[in-house]
Amino acid sequence: MNRGNLIVISGPSGAGKSTVVSRAMTFRNDICFSTSVTTRKPRPGEVDGVDYFFIDQSRFDEMVRNNELLEHAVYVSNSYGTPAKFVEEQLEKGMNVILDIEIQGAAQVHSNKPEAVMIFIIPPSIDELRKRLTGRGTENEETIEARIQRAIQECREADFYDYIIINDDLDKASEDLSSIMNAELCRFEKKKDVLYSFGK
Amino acid sequence: MNRGNLIVISGPSGAGKSTVVSRAMTFRNDICFSTSVTTRKPRPGEVDGVDYFFIDQSRFDEMVRNNELLEHAVYVSNSYGTPAKFVEEQLEKGMNVILDIEIQGAAQVHSNKPEAVMIFIIPPSIDELRKRLTGRGTENEETIEARIQRAIQECREADFYDYIIINDDLDKASEDLSSIMNAELCRFEKKKDVLYSFGK
Numbered sequence: 001m002n003r004g005n006l007i008v009i010s011g012p013s014g015a016g017k018s019t020v021v022s023r024a025m026t027f028r029n030d031i032c033f034s035t036s037v038t039t040r041k042p043r044p045g046e047v048d049g050v051d052y053f054f055i056d057q058s059r060f061d062e063m064v065r066n067n068e069l070l071e072h073a074v075y076v077s078n079s080y081g082t083p084a085k086f087v088e089e090q091l092e093k094g095m096n097v098i099l100d101i102e103i104q105g106a107a108q109v110h111s112n113k114p115e116a117v118m119i120f121i122i123p124p125s126i127d128e129l130r131k132r133l134t135g136r137g138t139e140n141e142e143t144i145e146a147r148i149q150r151a152i153q154e155c156r157e158a159d160f161y162d163y164i165i166i167n168d169d170l171d172k173a174s175e176d177l178s179s180i181m182n183a184e185l186c187r188f189e190k191k192k193d194v195l196y197s198f199g200k
Numbered sequence: 201m202n203r204g205n206l207i208v209i210s211g212p213s214g215a216g217k218s219t220v221v222s223r224a225m226t227f228r229n230d231i232c233f234s235t236s237v238t239t240r241k242p243r244p245g246e247v248d249g250v251d252y253f254f255i256d257q258s259r260f261d262e263m264v265r266n267n268e269l270l271e272h273a274v275y276v277s278n279s280y281g282t283p284a285k286f287v288e289e290q291l292e293k294g295m296n297v298i299l300d301i302e303i304q305g306a307a308q309v310h311s312n313k314p315e316a317v318m319i320f321i322i323p324p325s326i327d328e329l330r331k332r333l334t335g336r337g338t339e340n341e342e343t344i345e346a347r348i349q350r351a352i353q354e355c356r357e358a359d360f361y362d363y364i365i366i367n368d369d370l371d372k373a374s375e376d377l378s379s380i381m382n383a384e385l386c387r388f389e390k391k392k393d394v395l396y397s398f399g400k
Contacts, residue, residue: 120388126398152399163383164391176386182379183363188320191364198326199352 004030004095005184006087006113010106010158011121012151014132016167020121021098023174028181032095034087037063040078053083071101071108082109096181103157110160117184119177120161124168126152204230204295205384206287206313210306210358211321212351214332216367220321221298223374228381232295234287237263240278253283271301271308282309296381303357310360317384319377320361324368326352 011017025031037053039060048054055063060079063069072081082099090097099109099116109116123129129151133144158164163180167173184190211217225231237253239260248254255263260279263269272281282299290297299309299316309316323329329351333344358364363380367373384390 120395122395122398124394155395155398158395159388159392161388163386164388164395165386166391166394176382179379179382180386182376183383186363186365186376186380188359188361188364191366192359194324194366195320195322195355195358195364198322198355 002094002185002190004091004093004097005181006091006097006099006109006116007181007184008099008101008106008109008116008118009121010101010103010119010154010161011167012123012129012154013147014129014136014151015121015123016132016170016173017100017121019170020165020167020173020177021100023170024177024181027174028178030094030096031181032090032097034082034090034097034099036080037069037083038078038080040080053086067112070099070112071105073102073105084112103154107160115189117163117180118161119163119165119180120155120158121165121167121173122155124166128168202294202385202390204291204293204297205381206291206297206299206309206316207381207384208299208301208306208309208316208318209321210301210303210319210354210361211367212323212329212354213347214329214336214351215321215323216332216370216373217300217321219370220365220367220373220377221300223370224377224381227374228378230294230296231381232290232297234282234290234297234299236280237269237283238278238280240280253286267312270299270312271305273302273305284312303354307360315389317363317380318361319363319365319380320355320358321365321367321373322355324366328368 009017009021035053037055037060039055039057042048042054046052057079060081063081064072068084069081070084070087072079087097106118110118123132126148130144130148133139133147165173165176209217209221235253237255237260239255239257242248242254246252257279260281263281264272268284269281270284270287272279287297306318310318323332326348330344330348333339333347365373365376
Protein backbone atom coordinates (compact mmCIF):
# COMPACT_ATOMS: atom_id res chain seq x y z
CA MET A 1 0.00 0.00 0.00
CA ASN A 2 1.42 3.33 -1.06
CA ARG A 3 1.04 6.15 1.40
CA GLY A 4 -1.29 8.97 0.26
CA ASN A 5 -0.60 12.67 0.31
CA LEU A 6 -1.92 15.43 2.50
CA ILE A 7 -3.55 17.94 0.14
CA VAL A 8 -4.30 21.43 1.41
CA ILE A 9 -6.87 23.31 -0.66
CA SER A 10 -7.55 27.00 -0.25
CA GLY A 11 -8.95 29.76 -2.38
CA PRO A 12 -11.40 32.63 -2.38
CA SER A 13 -15.02 32.01 -1.48
CA GLY A 14 -16.77 31.43 -4.80
CA ALA A 15 -13.78 29.74 -6.44
CA GLY A 16 -15.63 26.42 -6.25
CA LYS A 17 -13.19 24.48 -4.06
CA SER A 18 -15.61 21.90 -2.65
CA THR A 19 -17.29 21.41 -6.04
CA VAL A 20 -13.93 20.64 -7.65
CA VAL A 21 -13.02 18.15 -4.90
CA SER A 22 -16.47 16.51 -5.01
CA ARG A 23 -16.21 16.10 -8.76
CA ALA A 24 -12.77 14.45 -8.42
CA MET A 25 -14.27 12.10 -5.82
CA THR A 26 -16.73 10.80 -8.44
CA PHE A 27 -13.90 9.27 -10.47
CA ARG A 28 -11.32 8.31 -7.86
CA ASN A 29 -11.77 6.50 -4.60
CA ASP A 30 -8.55 7.47 -2.82
CA ILE A 31 -9.73 10.90 -1.67
CA CYS A 32 -11.19 11.75 1.72
CA PHE A 33 -11.76 14.92 3.67
CA SER A 34 -10.04 15.44 6.98
CA THR A 35 -12.39 15.41 9.97
CA SER A 36 -11.81 18.37 12.30
CA VAL A 37 -12.07 18.58 16.06
CA THR A 38 -14.25 21.36 17.44
CA THR A 39 -15.39 22.70 20.78
CA ARG A 40 -18.69 23.70 19.18
CA LYS A 41 -21.74 21.74 20.33
CA PRO A 42 -23.11 19.28 17.76
CA ARG A 43 -26.07 20.52 15.74
CA PRO A 44 -29.06 18.21 15.30
CA GLY A 45 -28.09 15.39 12.96
CA GLU A 46 -24.35 15.90 13.26
CA VAL A 47 -22.47 12.72 14.11
CA ASP A 48 -19.34 12.62 16.25
CA GLY A 49 -16.42 11.27 14.22
CA VAL A 50 -18.18 11.97 10.94
CA ASP A 51 -19.00 15.67 10.78
CA TYR A 52 -16.54 16.57 13.52
CA PHE A 53 -14.86 15.12 16.53
CA PHE A 54 -16.72 17.01 19.27
CA ILE A 55 -14.44 17.72 22.24
CA ASP A 56 -14.38 20.11 25.18
CA GLN A 57 -12.09 23.11 25.54
CA SER A 58 -9.70 21.47 28.00
CA ARG A 59 -9.11 18.53 25.64
CA PHE A 60 -8.68 21.00 22.78
CA ASP A 61 -6.11 23.00 24.73
CA GLU A 62 -4.31 19.77 25.58
CA MET A 63 -4.19 18.84 21.88
CA VAL A 64 -2.68 22.23 21.07
CA ARG A 65 -0.08 21.85 23.85
CA ASN A 66 0.83 18.32 22.75
CA ASN A 67 1.16 19.38 19.11
CA GLU A 68 -1.65 16.99 18.15
CA LEU A 69 -3.17 19.50 15.71
CA LEU A 70 -1.79 20.33 12.27
CA GLU A 71 -3.51 23.70 12.45
CA HIS A 72 -6.14 25.35 14.61
CA ALA A 73 -8.18 28.50 14.72
CA VAL A 74 -10.99 30.21 16.62
CA TYR A 75 -14.20 31.01 14.73
CA VAL A 76 -17.23 32.62 16.40
CA SER A 77 -15.92 31.78 19.90
CA ASN A 78 -15.43 28.10 19.06
CA SER A 79 -12.13 26.37 18.48
CA TYR A 80 -11.51 24.21 15.42
CA GLY A 81 -8.48 22.14 14.51
CA THR A 82 -7.13 19.39 12.28
CA PRO A 83 -6.06 16.32 14.29
CA ALA A 84 -2.73 14.94 13.10
CA LYS A 85 -3.62 11.38 14.17
CA PHE A 86 -6.74 11.12 12.00
CA VAL A 87 -4.87 12.50 9.00
CA GLU A 88 -1.97 10.12 9.60
CA GLU A 89 -4.27 7.09 9.76
CA GLN A 90 -5.90 8.01 6.44
CA LEU A 91 -2.55 8.66 4.75
CA GLU A 92 -1.34 5.25 5.92
CA LYS A 93 -4.41 3.69 4.28
CA GLY A 94 -3.29 5.25 0.98
CA MET A 95 -5.86 8.03 1.01
CA ASN A 96 -5.23 11.52 -0.30
CA VAL A 97 -6.52 13.57 2.61
CA ILE A 98 -8.06 16.92 1.70
CA LEU A 99 -7.87 19.88 4.06
CA ASP A 100 -10.17 22.64 2.82
CA ILE A 101 -8.89 25.52 4.93
CA GLU A 102 -8.11 29.22 4.84
CA ILE A 103 -4.68 30.66 4.15
CA GLN A 104 -3.76 31.17 7.83
CA GLY A 105 -4.46 27.52 8.68
CA ALA A 106 -2.75 26.44 5.47
CA ALA A 107 0.38 28.32 6.51
CA GLN A 108 0.38 26.41 9.82
CA VAL A 109 0.07 23.06 7.99
CA HIS A 110 2.78 24.08 5.53
CA SER A 111 5.06 24.72 8.47
CA ASN A 112 4.12 21.58 10.46
CA LYS A 113 4.03 19.25 7.43
CA PRO A 114 6.40 20.54 4.75
CA GLU A 115 5.49 17.55 2.56
CA ALA A 116 1.84 18.69 2.36
CA VAL A 117 0.76 19.51 -1.20
CA MET A 118 -0.51 23.09 -1.25
CA ILE A 119 -3.15 23.91 -3.89
CA PHE A 120 -4.79 27.28 -4.41
CA ILE A 121 -8.02 27.25 -6.43
CA ILE A 122 -9.08 30.47 -8.13
CA PRO A 123 -11.82 31.60 -10.48
CA PRO A 124 -10.67 32.56 -13.99
CA SER A 125 -11.13 36.27 -13.28
CA ILE A 126 -12.51 38.73 -10.78
CA ASP A 127 -15.40 39.46 -13.16
CA GLU A 128 -16.30 35.78 -13.16
CA LEU A 129 -16.04 35.66 -9.35
CA ARG A 130 -18.41 38.62 -9.11
CA LYS A 131 -20.81 36.88 -11.48
CA ARG A 132 -20.77 33.68 -9.39
CA LEU A 133 -21.23 35.48 -6.08
CA THR A 134 -24.07 37.55 -7.55
CA GLY A 135 -25.62 34.42 -9.09
CA ARG A 136 -25.99 32.83 -5.67
CA GLY A 137 -28.53 35.53 -4.93
CA THR A 138 -27.88 35.19 -1.20
CA GLU A 139 -25.80 38.30 -0.59
CA ASN A 140 -26.21 42.00 -1.18
CA GLU A 141 -23.88 44.06 -3.33
CA GLU A 142 -21.90 45.39 -0.40
CA THR A 143 -21.17 41.90 0.96
CA ILE A 144 -20.17 40.74 -2.51
CA GLU A 145 -17.73 43.64 -2.93
CA ALA A 146 -16.26 42.86 0.49
CA ARG A 147 -15.78 39.23 -0.57
CA ILE A 148 -14.10 40.33 -3.77
CA GLN A 149 -11.70 42.64 -1.96
CA ARG A 150 -10.91 39.79 0.40
CA ALA A 151 -10.34 37.43 -2.55
CA ILE A 152 -7.85 39.88 -4.08
CA GLN A 153 -6.05 40.15 -0.75
CA GLU A 154 -5.93 36.35 -0.34
CA CYS A 155 -4.46 35.94 -3.81
CA ARG A 156 -1.62 38.27 -2.84
CA GLU A 157 -0.83 36.15 0.22
CA ALA A 158 -0.90 32.82 -1.60
CA ASP A 159 2.75 32.75 -2.63
CA PHE A 160 3.59 29.67 -0.55
CA TYR A 161 1.27 27.36 -2.48
CA ASP A 162 2.73 24.74 -4.85
CA TYR A 163 -0.05 24.74 -7.42
CA ILE A 164 -2.76 27.00 -8.78
CA ILE A 165 -5.90 25.50 -10.30
CA ILE A 166 -7.98 27.89 -12.37
CA ASN A 167 -11.56 26.76 -12.01
CA ASP A 168 -12.88 27.91 -15.38
CA ASP A 169 -14.29 24.55 -16.44
CA LEU A 170 -15.25 22.10 -13.68
CA ASP A 171 -14.19 18.99 -15.64
CA LYS A 172 -10.79 20.50 -16.39
CA ALA A 173 -10.31 21.73 -12.82
CA SER A 174 -11.16 18.37 -11.25
CA GLU A 175 -8.89 16.65 -13.77
CA ASP A 176 -6.09 19.04 -12.81
CA LEU A 177 -6.64 18.16 -9.15
CA SER A 178 -6.54 14.46 -9.99
CA SER A 179 -3.39 14.96 -12.09
CA ILE A 180 -1.67 16.72 -9.21
CA MET A 181 -2.56 13.79 -6.95
CA ASN A 182 -1.14 11.29 -9.46
CA ALA A 183 1.96 13.36 -10.05
CA GLU A 184 2.64 13.81 -6.35
CA LEU A 185 2.46 10.03 -5.90
CA CYS A 186 5.24 9.78 -8.53
CA ARG A 187 7.53 12.17 -6.63
CA PHE A 188 11.09 10.93 -6.32
CA GLU A 189 10.80 10.85 -2.54
CA LYS A 190 7.66 8.70 -2.70
CA LYS A 191 9.11 6.11 -5.08
CA LYS A 192 12.81 6.09 -4.32
CA ASP A 193 12.58 2.90 -2.24
CA VAL A 194 11.66 0.99 -5.38
CA LEU A 195 14.59 2.59 -7.21
CA TYR A 196 17.07 1.78 -4.49
CA SER A 197 15.73 -1.76 -4.03
CA PHE A 198 17.29 -2.60 -7.39
CA GLY A 199 20.57 -4.41 -6.94
CA LYS A 200 19.82 -5.41 -3.37
CA MET B 201 -1.13 30.30 -25.23
CA ASN B 202 0.41 28.77 -22.14
CA ARG B 203 4.06 27.91 -22.36
CA GLY B 204 4.84 24.18 -22.30
CA ASN B 205 7.39 22.40 -20.15
CA LEU B 206 10.71 20.84 -20.97
CA ILE B 207 10.46 17.19 -19.89
CA VAL B 208 13.63 15.15 -19.51
CA ILE B 209 13.06 11.40 -19.57
CA SER B 210 15.74 8.91 -18.64
CA GLY B 211 15.84 5.37 -17.38
CA PRO B 212 17.49 2.03 -17.93
CA SER B 213 17.41 0.42 -21.34
CA GLY B 214 14.37 -1.88 -21.26
CA ALA B 215 12.32 0.38 -18.97
CA GLY B 216 10.10 1.24 -21.94
CA LYS B 217 10.68 5.01 -22.07
CA SER B 218 9.77 5.60 -25.71
CA THR B 219 6.76 3.28 -25.51
CA VAL B 220 5.39 5.24 -22.55
CA VAL B 221 5.88 8.57 -24.35
CA SER B 222 4.37 7.24 -27.59
CA ARG B 223 1.33 5.99 -25.72
CA ALA B 224 0.83 9.38 -24.07
CA MET B 225 1.08 10.98 -27.53
CA THR B 226 -1.97 8.98 -28.64
CA PHE B 227 -4.22 10.86 -26.22
CA ARG B 228 -2.65 14.32 -26.01
CA ASN B 229 -1.46 16.57 -28.78
CA ASP B 230 0.84 18.89 -26.83
CA ILE B 231 3.83 16.55 -26.74
CA CYS B 232 6.77 16.59 -29.12
CA PHE B 233 10.25 15.15 -29.10
CA SER B 234 13.23 17.45 -29.23
CA THR B 235 15.20 17.28 -32.48
CA SER B 236 18.93 16.91 -31.86
CA VAL B 237 21.85 18.27 -33.83
CA THR B 238 24.49 15.78 -34.88
CA THR B 239 27.75 15.70 -36.82
CA ARG B 240 26.90 12.19 -38.02
CA LYS B 241 26.16 11.87 -41.75
CA PRO B 242 22.48 11.29 -42.58
CA ARG B 243 21.49 7.69 -43.20
CA PRO B 244 19.32 6.89 -46.24
CA GLY B 245 15.82 8.21 -45.62
CA GLU B 246 16.76 10.52 -42.76
CA VAL B 247 15.47 14.06 -43.20
CA ASP B 248 17.33 17.16 -42.00
CA GLY B 249 15.24 19.00 -39.40
CA VAL B 250 13.08 15.95 -38.78
CA ASP B 251 15.31 13.10 -37.65
CA TYR B 252 18.20 15.40 -36.78
CA PHE B 253 19.65 18.72 -37.70
CA PHE B 254 22.75 17.58 -39.58
CA ILE B 255 25.66 19.97 -39.07
CA ASP B 256 29.45 19.88 -39.41
CA GLN B 257 31.92 19.75 -36.55
CA SER B 258 32.91 23.42 -36.73
CA ARG B 259 29.27 24.53 -36.44
CA PHE B 260 28.81 22.05 -33.59
CA ASP B 261 31.85 23.42 -31.75
CA GLU B 262 30.53 26.92 -32.29
CA MET B 263 27.16 25.93 -30.77
CA VAL B 264 28.95 24.53 -27.73
CA ARG B 265 31.04 27.71 -27.35
CA ASN B 266 27.97 29.95 -27.71
CA ASN B 267 26.01 27.91 -25.18
CA GLU B 268 23.41 27.06 -27.84
CA LEU B 269 23.10 23.46 -26.65
CA LEU B 270 21.24 22.35 -23.54
CA GLU B 271 23.43 19.25 -23.41
CA HIS B 272 25.86 17.49 -25.69
CA ALA B 273 27.82 14.26 -25.86
CA VAL B 274 30.06 12.24 -28.13
CA TYR B 275 28.87 8.79 -29.21
CA VAL B 276 30.88 6.54 -31.57
CA SER B 277 33.05 9.47 -32.71
CA ASN B 278 30.05 11.64 -33.58
CA SER B 279 28.79 14.62 -31.61
CA TYR B 280 25.17 14.96 -30.59
CA GLY B 281 23.41 17.81 -28.83
CA THR B 282 20.07 19.38 -27.94
CA PRO B 283 19.65 22.83 -29.51
CA ALA B 284 18.19 25.35 -27.06
CA LYS B 285 16.55 27.37 -29.85
CA PHE B 286 14.44 24.51 -31.21
CA VAL B 287 13.31 23.57 -27.71
CA GLU B 288 12.48 27.19 -26.90
CA GLU B 289 10.35 27.57 -30.05
CA GLN B 290 8.33 24.46 -29.20
CA LEU B 291 7.84 25.53 -25.57
CA GLU B 292 6.58 28.90 -26.78
CA LYS B 293 4.02 27.09 -28.95
CA GLY B 294 2.71 25.41 -25.78
CA MET B 295 4.31 22.04 -26.48
CA ASN B 296 5.71 19.76 -23.80
CA VAL B 297 9.10 18.98 -25.27
CA ILE B 298 10.49 15.53 -24.48
CA LEU B 299 14.22 14.92 -24.19
CA ASP B 300 14.89 11.19 -24.07
CA ILE B 301 18.49 11.24 -22.86
CA GLU B 302 20.95 9.47 -20.60
CA ILE B 303 21.73 10.56 -17.07
CA GLN B 304 24.90 12.49 -17.97
CA GLY B 305 23.04 14.62 -20.55
CA ALA B 306 20.11 14.97 -18.16
CA ALA B 307 22.44 16.36 -15.51
CA GLN B 308 23.63 19.00 -18.01
CA VAL B 309 20.04 20.00 -18.83
CA HIS B 310 19.15 20.08 -15.14
CA SER B 311 22.00 22.51 -14.61
CA ASN B 312 21.29 24.67 -17.71
CA LYS B 313 17.50 24.67 -17.31
CA PRO B 314 16.60 24.26 -13.64
CA GLU B 315 12.90 24.49 -14.56
CA ALA B 316 13.13 21.29 -16.66
CA VAL B 317 10.92 18.49 -15.32
CA MET B 318 13.12 15.47 -14.64
CA ILE B 319 11.44 12.06 -14.94
CA PHE B 320 13.11 8.70 -14.39
CA ILE B 321 11.26 5.69 -15.81
CA ILE B 322 12.01 2.28 -14.32
CA PRO B 323 10.75 -1.26 -14.68
CA PRO B 324 8.88 -2.63 -11.65
CA SER B 325 11.82 -4.87 -10.69
CA ILE B 326 15.16 -6.15 -11.87
CA ASP B 327 13.59 -9.55 -12.52
CA GLU B 328 11.05 -7.92 -14.82
CA LEU B 329 13.84 -5.99 -16.57
CA ARG B 330 15.75 -9.24 -17.14
CA LYS B 331 12.59 -10.82 -18.53
CA ARG B 332 12.05 -7.92 -20.97
CA LEU B 333 15.64 -7.84 -22.15
CA THR B 334 15.63 -11.62 -22.62
CA GLY B 335 12.27 -11.43 -24.41
CA ARG B 336 13.73 -9.19 -27.10
CA GLY B 337 15.83 -12.16 -28.15
CA THR B 338 18.47 -9.87 -29.65
CA GLU B 339 21.16 -10.12 -27.01
CA ASN B 340 23.10 -12.90 -25.37
CA GLU B 341 23.10 -13.56 -21.66
CA GLU B 342 26.37 -11.75 -21.04
CA THR B 343 25.15 -8.55 -22.72
CA ILE B 344 21.90 -8.72 -20.79
CA GLU B 345 23.75 -9.07 -17.47
CA ALA B 346 25.92 -6.08 -18.41
CA ARG B 347 22.77 -4.03 -19.15
CA ILE B 348 21.28 -5.03 -15.82
CA GLN B 349 24.40 -4.04 -13.91
CA ARG B 350 24.34 -0.73 -15.77
CA ALA B 351 20.65 -0.25 -14.92
CA ILE B 352 21.37 -0.78 -11.22
CA GLN B 353 24.22 1.74 -11.41
CA GLU B 354 22.00 4.29 -13.22
CA CYS B 355 19.30 3.96 -10.59
CA ARG B 356 21.87 4.85 -7.92
CA GLU B 357 22.81 8.02 -9.80
CA ALA B 358 19.24 9.19 -10.44
CA ASP B 359 18.82 11.17 -7.24
CA PHE B 360 18.40 14.52 -9.02
CA TYR B 361 15.20 13.52 -10.82
CA ASP B 362 11.85 15.00 -9.72
CA TYR B 363 9.66 12.02 -10.50
CA ILE B 364 9.87 8.25 -10.84
CA ILE B 365 7.43 6.42 -13.10
CA ILE B 366 7.28 2.68 -12.54
CA ASN B 367 6.43 1.15 -15.90
CA ASP B 368 4.56 -1.90 -14.70
CA ASP B 369 1.41 -1.30 -16.71
CA LEU B 370 1.73 0.77 -19.90
CA ASP B 371 -1.65 2.49 -19.53
CA LYS B 372 -0.90 3.50 -15.94
CA ALA B 373 2.64 4.65 -16.80
CA SER B 374 1.49 6.82 -19.72
CA GLU B 375 -1.29 8.23 -17.55
CA ASP B 376 1.27 9.06 -14.88
CA LEU B 377 3.36 10.87 -17.49
CA SER B 378 0.31 12.79 -18.66
CA SER B 379 -0.61 13.64 -15.05
CA ILE B 380 2.86 14.99 -14.40
CA MET B 381 2.53 17.19 -17.50
CA ASN B 382 -0.85 18.52 -16.32
CA ALA B 383 0.39 19.05 -12.78
CA GLU B 384 3.51 20.88 -13.92
CA LEU B 385 1.33 23.25 -15.96
CA CYS B 386 -0.51 24.06 -12.69
CA ARG B 387 2.71 24.96 -10.86
CA PHE B 388 2.49 28.20 -8.92
CA GLU B 389 5.23 29.75 -11.07
CA LYS B 390 3.37 28.91 -14.28
CA LYS B 391 0.04 30.38 -13.18
CA LYS B 392 0.97 33.17 -10.81
CA ASP B 393 0.39 35.86 -13.46
CA VAL B 394 -3.32 35.00 -13.43
CA LEU B 395 -3.33 35.16 -9.64
CA TYR B 396 -1.58 38.49 -9.49
CA SER B 397 -3.71 39.95 -12.29
CA PHE B 398 -6.60 40.00 -9.84
CA GLY B 399 -7.14 43.46 -8.45
CA LYS B 400 -5.21 45.16 -11.22
